[in-house]
Amino acid sequence: xxxxxxxxxxxxxxxxxxxxxxxxxxxxxxxxxxxxxxxxxxxxxxxxxxxxxxxxxxxxxxxxxxxxxxxxxxxxxxxxxxxxxxxxxxxxxxxxxxxxxxxxxxxxxxxxxxxxxxxxxxxxxxxxxxxxxxxxxxxxxxxxxxxxxxxxxxxxxxxxxxxxxxxxxxxxxxxxx
Amino acid sequence: xxxxxxxxxxxxxxxxxxxxxxxxxxxxxxxxxxxxxxxxxxxxxxxxxxxxxxxxxxxxxxxxxxxxxxxxxxxxxxxxxxxxxxxxxxxxxxxxxxxxxxxxxxxxxxxxxxxxxxxxxxxxxxxxxxxxxxxxxxxxxxxxxxxxxxxxxxxxxxxxxxxxxxxxxxxxxxxxxxxxxxxxxxxxxxxxxxxxxxxxxxxxxxxxxxxxxxxxxxxxxxxxxxxxxxxxxxxxxxxxxxxxxxxxxxxxxxxxxxxxxxxxxxxxxxxxxxxxxxxxxxxxxxxxxxxxxxxxxxxxxxxxxxxxxxxxxxxxxxxxxxxxxxxxxxxxxxxxxxxxxxxxxxxxxxxxxxxxxxxxxxxxxxxxxxxxxxxxxxxxxxxxxxxxxxxxxxxxxxxxxxxxxxxxxxxxxxxxxxxxxxxxxxxxxxxxxxxxxxxxxxxxxxxxxxx
Numbered sequence: 001x002x003x004x005x006x007x008x009x010x011x012x013x014x015x016x017x018x019x020x021x022x023x024x025x026x027x028x029x030x031x032x033x034x035x036x037x038x039x040x041x042x043x044x045x046x047x048x049x050x051x052x053x054x055x056x057x058x059x060x061x062x063x064x065x066x067x068x069x070x071x072x073x074x075x076x077x078x079x080x081x082x083x084x085x086x087x088x089x090x091x092x093x094x095x096x097x098x099x100x101x102x103x104x105x106x107x108x109x110x111x112x113x114x115x116x117x118x119x120x121x122x123x124x125x126x127x128x129x130x131x132x133x134x135x136x137x138x139x140x141x142x143x144x145x146x147x148x149x150x151x152x153x154x155x156x157x158x159x160x161x162x163x164x165x166x167x168x169x170x171x172x173x174x175x176x177x
Numbered sequence: 178x179x180x181x182x183x184x185x186x187x188x189x190x191x192x193x194x195x196x197x198x199x200x201x202x203x204x205x206x207x208x209x210x211x212x213x214x215x216x217x218x219x220x221x222x223x224x225x226x227x228x229x230x231x232x233x234x235x236x237x238x239x240x241x242x243x244x245x246x247x248x249x250x251x252x253x254x255x256x257x258x259x260x261x262x263x264x265x266x267x268x269x270x271x272x273x274x275x276x277x278x279x280x281x282x283x284x285x286x287x288x289x290x291x292x293x294x295x296x297x298x299x300x301x302x303x304x305x306x307x308x309x310x311x312x313x314x315x316x317x318x319x320x321x322x323x324x325x326x327x328x329x330x331x332x333x334x335x336x337x338x339x340x341x342x343x344x345x346x347x348x349x350x351x352x353x354x355x356x357x358x359x360x361x362x363x364x365x366x367x368x369x370x371x372x373x374x375x376x377x378x379x380x381x382x383x384x385x386x387x388x389x390x391x392x393x394x395x396x397x398x399x400x401x402x403x404x405x406x407x408x409x410x411x412x413x414x415x416x417x418x419x420x421x422x423x424x425x426x427x428x429x430x431x432x433x434x435x436x437x438x439x440x441x442x443x444x445x446x447x448x449x450x451x452x453x454x455x456x457x458x459x460x461x462x463x464x465x466x467x468x469x470x471x472x473x474x475x476x477x478x479x480x481x482x483x484x485x486x487x488x489x490x491x492x493x494x495x496x497x498x499x500x501x502x503x504x505x506x507x508x509x510x511x512x513x514x515x516x517x518x519x520x521x522x523x524x525x526x527x528x529x530x531x532x533x534x535x536x537x538x539x540x541x542x543x544x545x546x547x548x549x550x551x552x553x554x555x556x557x558x559x560x561x562x563x564x565x566x567x568x569x570x571x572x573x574x575x576x577x578x579x580x581x582x583x584x585x586x587x588x589x590x591x592x593x594x595x596x597x598x599x600x601x602x603x604x605x606x607x608x609x610x611x612x613x614x615x616x617x618x619x620x621x622x623x624x625x626x627x628x
Contacts, residue, residue, distance in 0.1 A: 050539075052372040057278045069526070071372030071514055075533045083405050087541070092400030094545040166279070167509060168376035171547035173539035 012111060019121050020109050022147060022154040027104035030176050035085040038176070039078075043148055043157040048081055050074040050161040050177065065162065073173055074161065084176070095174035102175050103128045108142075117149045118157065129175055137170040139163060143177070178609050178619065184210040192609050196601045201570035201594065203601055205557040208381040213608075214505040221487050221607050222247030224616070225425075226327070226336040226349045228489040228499060229253045229263055231515065233333065233368040239282045239297060245501050245509075246339055251325060252276050252286070253335060256297035263325040263337040264299045275322065286322065295322050333366065334358055342613035350485065352585065353423025353623075356476045357483025357491050360429075363468050364517035367495070370529070374512035374537035380550035381557075382488060382502040383604070385510065388550065389482045389490040389498075390430035390596030392418060393571065398549060399542050407541050419479050420588040420595040422578070422623040425616075426603030430596035431481030435589060439478050475585035484596075486603060494531055506554060512537050569594045569601065578625050588628060595628060 007015065029038040050073040051065040066072060076084070087093045105126040113120040122144055129137040146158035161177045182190045184206060190213065195204035207213050227246045230253045234242050241254040243266065250266040252275075266274045268288040275286040275295060285302065286295040294303040299322035307315060325337035329346035336346055343349065350358070361367065378385065388394065395414050402408045419433020434442065446464050463469060469477045483491045488500040495516060501509040514532040516525050536543045557563050572593030580586040588595055602621060610616035 052374065054372075055277065055279045057281050057283070060278070060281045063280065066372035070529065071370050071374070072533050073374065073537060073539050075530070080534060083407065083541070087401040087405050090401055090404040092397070092404070092545075094398065094548060166375065168374075168538050170376065170538065171378050171551060172376075172544035174544045 007111075007114065015114070015119070016109065016111050018154070019111060019119060019147060020106075023106050023109060023121070023123065023145075026156065027106055031102050031104055033099060035088065035176070039082060039085055041154075041156050042078055042081065043150065043155045044078055046076075046078050046081065046157055046159070048074055048076040048159045048161075050163060050173075053163060053166050055166050073163075073168070074177075081176075093174075095172045098132065100175060101130045112144075119147045119149075121145045121147055125177065127175060127177055129170075135171075139165070139170070139175075139177070141177075178615060179216075179611060180609070182210070182212050182216060182608075184212050186210075192605055196605045198598065198602050201568065201573045201598055202566045203569055204566055205563050207604075208383060208554055209505050209557045209563065211505055214502070216608060217502070218247040220610065221604070222339075222502070223249075224338070224340045224343065224607070224613060225487055226329075226338045226343060226346055226485075227487075228485065228497075229328075229335045229337050230261075231333050231367070231369040231513070232261070232330065232335065233515075234280075235261065237282070239284060241276060241278075241281060241283060243276060243279045244499075246325070246337065247502060249339065250274065251337065252322075253337075254283075254286075254297050260298070261328065261330070261335055262298050263328045263335070264295075265323040265325075267322070268293055268295075269301075269320045269322070293320075299324050331355065331358055332362060340613055344613070344617070349425060351424045351427065352473075353421055353429060353483075354427040354485050356421070356472060356479075356585075357427065357429055357485060359471050360476070360479070360483060360493070361491055361495070361497070361515075363463065363465075363472070364520065366518045367515040368518050370514045370516065370532070372514070374510075374514075376510055376538040377503065378508050378510060378547045378551055379506055380508050380547070380554045381505055382500045382508040383600075384550040384553050385500040385508055386484060386488055386490070387597045387600060388546065389484055390420070390428065390594070390600070392431055392592050393594075394549070398545050401545070402541050405541075416591055418590055418592055419475075419481055420590070420593065420599075421475065421479060421481070421586070422588075422595070422599045424622060425620060426486030426600060426607070427484060428486075428596045428599050429476075429479055429481045429483040431479070433481060433587070433589060434478040436478075473585045474581050474583050475587045479587065484600070486600070487607075492536070494535055495528055496532055496536055498536065508550075510538075569597050573598065574627065576628050578623070578628055580625065586623070586625070599623075 026041055052071055053065055056063045088096050106123050108124040110122045111119055112122050124142050127139045141161060141163040144160045147154045148157040180192055184190055190206055195207060229244050230242045235253060235255045238255055238257050241252050243252055252264045252266050253261055255261050266276050268275050270293050271290055273288055273290040275288045292305040296302045301317040301321045325339055326341040327338040327343050331346060415432045417433055417435050421429040463477050490498040497513040499511040503509055516528055534541055572595055576588045576590045578586050578588050606620045
């Protein structure tokens with residue numbers, strides 16, 4: 001299983017349920033375009049990261065993703081995520097004006113590790129987007145999130161996003177994953 | 178000379194009149210027609226020197242990197258002698274690709290179809306059951322992977338041409354192409370970083386190229402970057418502009434320090450009085466006498482965007498963008514990123530932060546570009562709209578190319594469309610030429626005097 005074996009089945013069930021509730025709520029905020037509210041869910045030390053993926057030979061699959069600290073599609077902290085949200089409200093953010101229509105499908109949610117106040121969560125996602133009349137993008141991948149309990153509430157402390165695309169097939173990545 | 182292209186909808190594009198340099202008016206059909214695109218693959222990508230990779234991407238024997246020349250997939254690979262070969266990624270037996278990974282290291286290229294095996298220089302070294310099935314009827318020397326006709330490098334930047342008649346790389350680049358690359362080397366030799374941002378736009382490749390000279394769109398397309406304080410008006414949209422035009426369609430366009438601004442800057446630098454403006458910060462390294470010598474009297478005052486014709490855009494943010502055509506309606510955008518070899522760790526981190534946040538599909542600047550170019554392309558598809566030509570007249574007839582005793586020259590002016598016009602004028606000449614010789618005989622040399 002790999003999940004924290006110290007937890008009883010009952011406790012794991014309870015925790016997984018809480019985690020799912022948080023992830024679904026967060027996805028709802030993103031899809032409802034309530035991005036200021038979404039920012040409230042982040043810890044001040046959040047790391048939001050999507051490495052670049054490459055096609056490699058099977059024997060060199062360790063090269064598949066770029067490494068932390070190197071080139072990435074996203075390598076954001078709270079400041080840059082706040083800028084991403086802020087830019088949508090100041091006008092002329094053409095990639096999102098008219099706004100995209102997004103739907104986040106979150107599945108395969110699994111608590112991978114509990115470490116004090118922090119819970120490492122793995123999940124799969126399907127982010128579906130349409131734009132304008134007929135633009136359609138579909139991004140599928142997995143996430144590794146770290147949720148932290150702050151004053152009894154979950155906050156997102158880390159999001160690492162691993163996309164199933166090497167060449168990004170969309171005209172931009174203006175959505176939040 | 179070719180004068181006309183019959184389009185896929187059976188109209189005729191007269192190459193001579195499709196772009197009119199006297200008015201800056203351009204026929205829109207060149208952005209959407211399949212026949213034009215096929216000719217571009219042959220006459221531009223199949224003929225020119227195309228950027229392939231940087232030496233630092235494949236430092237050791239067996240390292241490879243896959244790229245494209247037009248629609249031809251090529252493998253850049255360093256062989257055991259240390260030489261970089263550029264090989265067509267297509268087995269001569271049935272045409273299958275022999276390298277399916279985009280980066281990596283290998284001892285040879287083994288075809289997954291029938292097992293023909295090719296050495297790092299492309300030569301065919303093994304054919305399964307050759308003696309039993311071919312019975313000495315196969316001359317392996319004749320059936321290696323095809324090499325690009327010409328491969329050469331300039332200061333570590335590897336280029337290849339599929340045309341054996343192409344002039345030498347240094348002559349192709351000329352002083353403007355070389356200057357463009359030299360501008361990337363003002364902090365010394367560079368190493369390319371692992372990881373290339375790649376994404377697909379639904380635009381014709383020429384709209385992407387045309388945009389690199391475009392300092393008119395900056396405040397509109399990238400308005401949010403100003404509004405959230407990511408870039409400053411003085412830095413990203415200065416009034417002082419300089420355009421440098423080079424043979425075969427190369428060019429450099431964008432901000433440039435006038436002689437007066439340069440003198441002011443030199444004075445401030447000498448007296449230790451800083452200036453927070455972006456191009457002054459960029460200009461700091463250009464107080465180095467060796468850099469001034471390398472870039473020349475015109476070049477060292479330019480902070481514009483170089484383009485190596487046809488599709489290699491170099492930037493000042495230590496990034497470089499290749500625009501790879503994927504049919505008339507699609508372009509793959511590849512952002513390469515590099516750092517000076519001797520950059521201290523903290524500055525390297527800061528630079529990589531910039532690489533990851535400015536360009537690329539999620540970049541604060543570039544995410545807003547794609548739809549503009551795609552919709553410009555789509556706007557040329559309608560029966561009526563394609564009849565309406567495009568306007569590239571900004572600054573036409575209003576500026577002067579001033580030369581320098583060193584042989585360098587430039588246009589010092591405000592925001593303009595000289596670079597775009599030069600691109601389409603050159604495009605037209607490449608498309609009219611039936612061979613390298615014809616292009617050599619009939620291409621425009623960069624203008625002097627009034628432009």
